[in-house]
Structures are given as C-alpha cells and as structure tokens.
Amino acid sequence: DIVMTQSPDSLAVSLGERASINCKSSQNVLYSSNNKNFLDWYQQKPGQPPKLLISWASTRESGVPDRFSGSGSGTDFTLTISSLQAEDVAVYYCQQYYSVPITFGQGTKLEIK
Amino acid sequence: EVQLVESGGGLVQPGGSLRLSCAASGFTFSDHNMDWVRQAPGKGLEWVGRTRNQANSYTTEYAASVKGRFTISRDGSKNSLYLQMNSLKTEDTAVYYCTRRGDWGQGTLVTVSS
Numbered sequence: 001d002i003v004m005t006q007s008p009d010s011l012a013v014s015l016g017e018r019a020s021i022n023c024k025s026s027q028n029v030l031y032s033s034n035n036k037n038f039l040d041w042y043q044q045k046p047g048q049p050p051k052l053l054i055s056w057a058s059t060r061e062s063g064v065p066d067r068f069s070g071s072g073s074g075t076d077f078t079l080t081i082s083s084l085q086a087e088d089v090a091v092y093y094c095q096q097y098y099s100v101p102i103t104f105g106q107g108t109k110l111e112i113k
Numbered sequence: 114e115v116q117l118v119e120s121g122g123g124l125v126q127p128g129g130s131l132r133l134s135c136a137a138s139g140f141t142f143s144d145h146n147m148d149w150v151r152q153a154p155g156k157g158l159e160w161v162g163r164t165r166n167q168a169n170s171y172t173t174e175y176a177a178s179v180k181g182r183f184t185i186s187r188d189g190s191k192n193s194l195y196l197q198m199n200s201l202k203t204e205d206t207a208v209y210y211c212t213r214r215g216d217w218g219q220g221t222l223v224t225v226s227s
Contacts, residue, residue: 049210049217051217052215055215093157093158095158100174101160101174102148103160104157106157107157
C-alpha cells in the first residue's frame with residue numbers, strides 16, 4: 001500500500017500570509033505513460049464532505065481561488081495558499097489515486113494565528 | 114451537474130447488517146469507477162472500496178479492514194451504487210461517502226453500537 005504522510009499535522013498562519021502543506025508518498029505516483037501525478041488535494045470544513053481543490057498535483061479545479069496552488073512530482077508534493085483568508089480554515093488532505101487501495105494523508109488542520 | 118445522494122445509514126448492533134445506497138446523476142454512470150470512502154467521528158478519510166467502470170467489467174476492490182464483510186455493487190438501470198455491510202463492528206461507525214473522483218455525496222452516518 002502507498003502510505004501518504006502530511007506535514008505538519010496542524011498549522012496556524014496569520015491572515016494574508018502564506019500557508020504550505022507538504023505531502024510525501026511512500027512510492028512514486030507519477031504515471032509514466034501520461035506523465036501525470038495521481039495526487040489530489042482536498043479541503044474539508046466541519047460538517048461538509050471533502051472538496052476537491054487540486055487534481056493531478058497541480059491542476060486547480062474550476063471555481064477554486066487562484067491563491068491555491070499545488071506543486072511537486074513523484075513522491076513529494078506541496079499545497080500552497082498564497083494569502084490566507086478566513087474562509088480557508090479547514091482540514092486539508094492529500095490523496096493518491098495511483099493504485100488501489102486509494103490512500104489519504106492523515107490531514108493537516110489549518111487555523112488562523 | 115454531478116449529484117451523488119447517499120441513503121440507508123442508521124443505528125445497528127454489532128454483528129448486524131446494513132445496506133447503503135447512492136443515487137448518481139449528471140454523468141454516464143457506466144463510464145466511471147465509483148468508490149466508497151468513510152470517515153469515523155473526528156478522524157481522517159479511509160477508502161472502503163471500489164467498483165470499476167464497464168470497460169473494466171465492473172470489478173471490485175476492498176480495503177483490508179472490510180474485505181469479506183462488505184460488498185459493493187451497482188445497478189446501471191437505476192444509476193445506483195450500493196454497499197452491503199455485514200458482520201458490522203463498532204469500529205465501522207463512520208460517515209460513509211459515495212464518490213466519483215472529485216465528486217462526493219453528503220454522506221450517510223452509520224453507527225454500530227449496542
């Protein structure tokens with residue numbers, strides 16, 4: 001199974017500042033035949049289902065603010081929020097879609113400092 | 114617009130059974146892999162299992178924690194996904210989500226308790 005490890009577990013950032021969350025996979029999730037990383041980022045707010053923010057490691061979903069960006073390849077990935085807004089308070093998860101069993105990171109709780 | 118609507122959750126005793134349903138709309142159901150993902154209270158996300166698309170013969174895969182107890186099926190005539198859960202344990206208590214990569218339902222709560 002591919003193990004996904006996020007860091008940090010929790011993060012407090014001031015409004016308007018940058019927030020970065022890291023995700024490391026125990027195996028490569030880059031599919032060589034199409035050169036795509038099977039790595040997604042989700043945001044989950046209390047009482048809501050997860051919302052897909054970033055697919056293929058770096059493709060922002062329609063309607064997602066451009067302050068959210070994803071980077072990385074292979075085994076190391078980062079979700080960056082360039083200027084934190086109050087509505088970004090949530091738990092963030094990475095997920096590998098490369099192979100079954102699908103696995104998630106443990107989550108990173110993002111709060112306002 | 115893609116919609117996934119789960120139903121069938123509730124309170125069940127340990128050792129009991131429950132069948133969850135997911136009504137899908139807004140896409141060609143047979144073309145897509147469908148997953149069940151669960152979230153225990155206050156915990157992270159755990160993949161439960163998958164039924165692949167028609168091109169992959171609707172084959173199924175399960176997490177080790179539920180293999181042999183849970184069964185995923187689908188009915189193309191009803192655009193519906195199912196999760197049959199048998200021999201339920203207290204640790205199966207969670208919100209169960211029906212997902213098509215990137216699209217999630219609101220979830221249905223399953224509580225296993227005596």
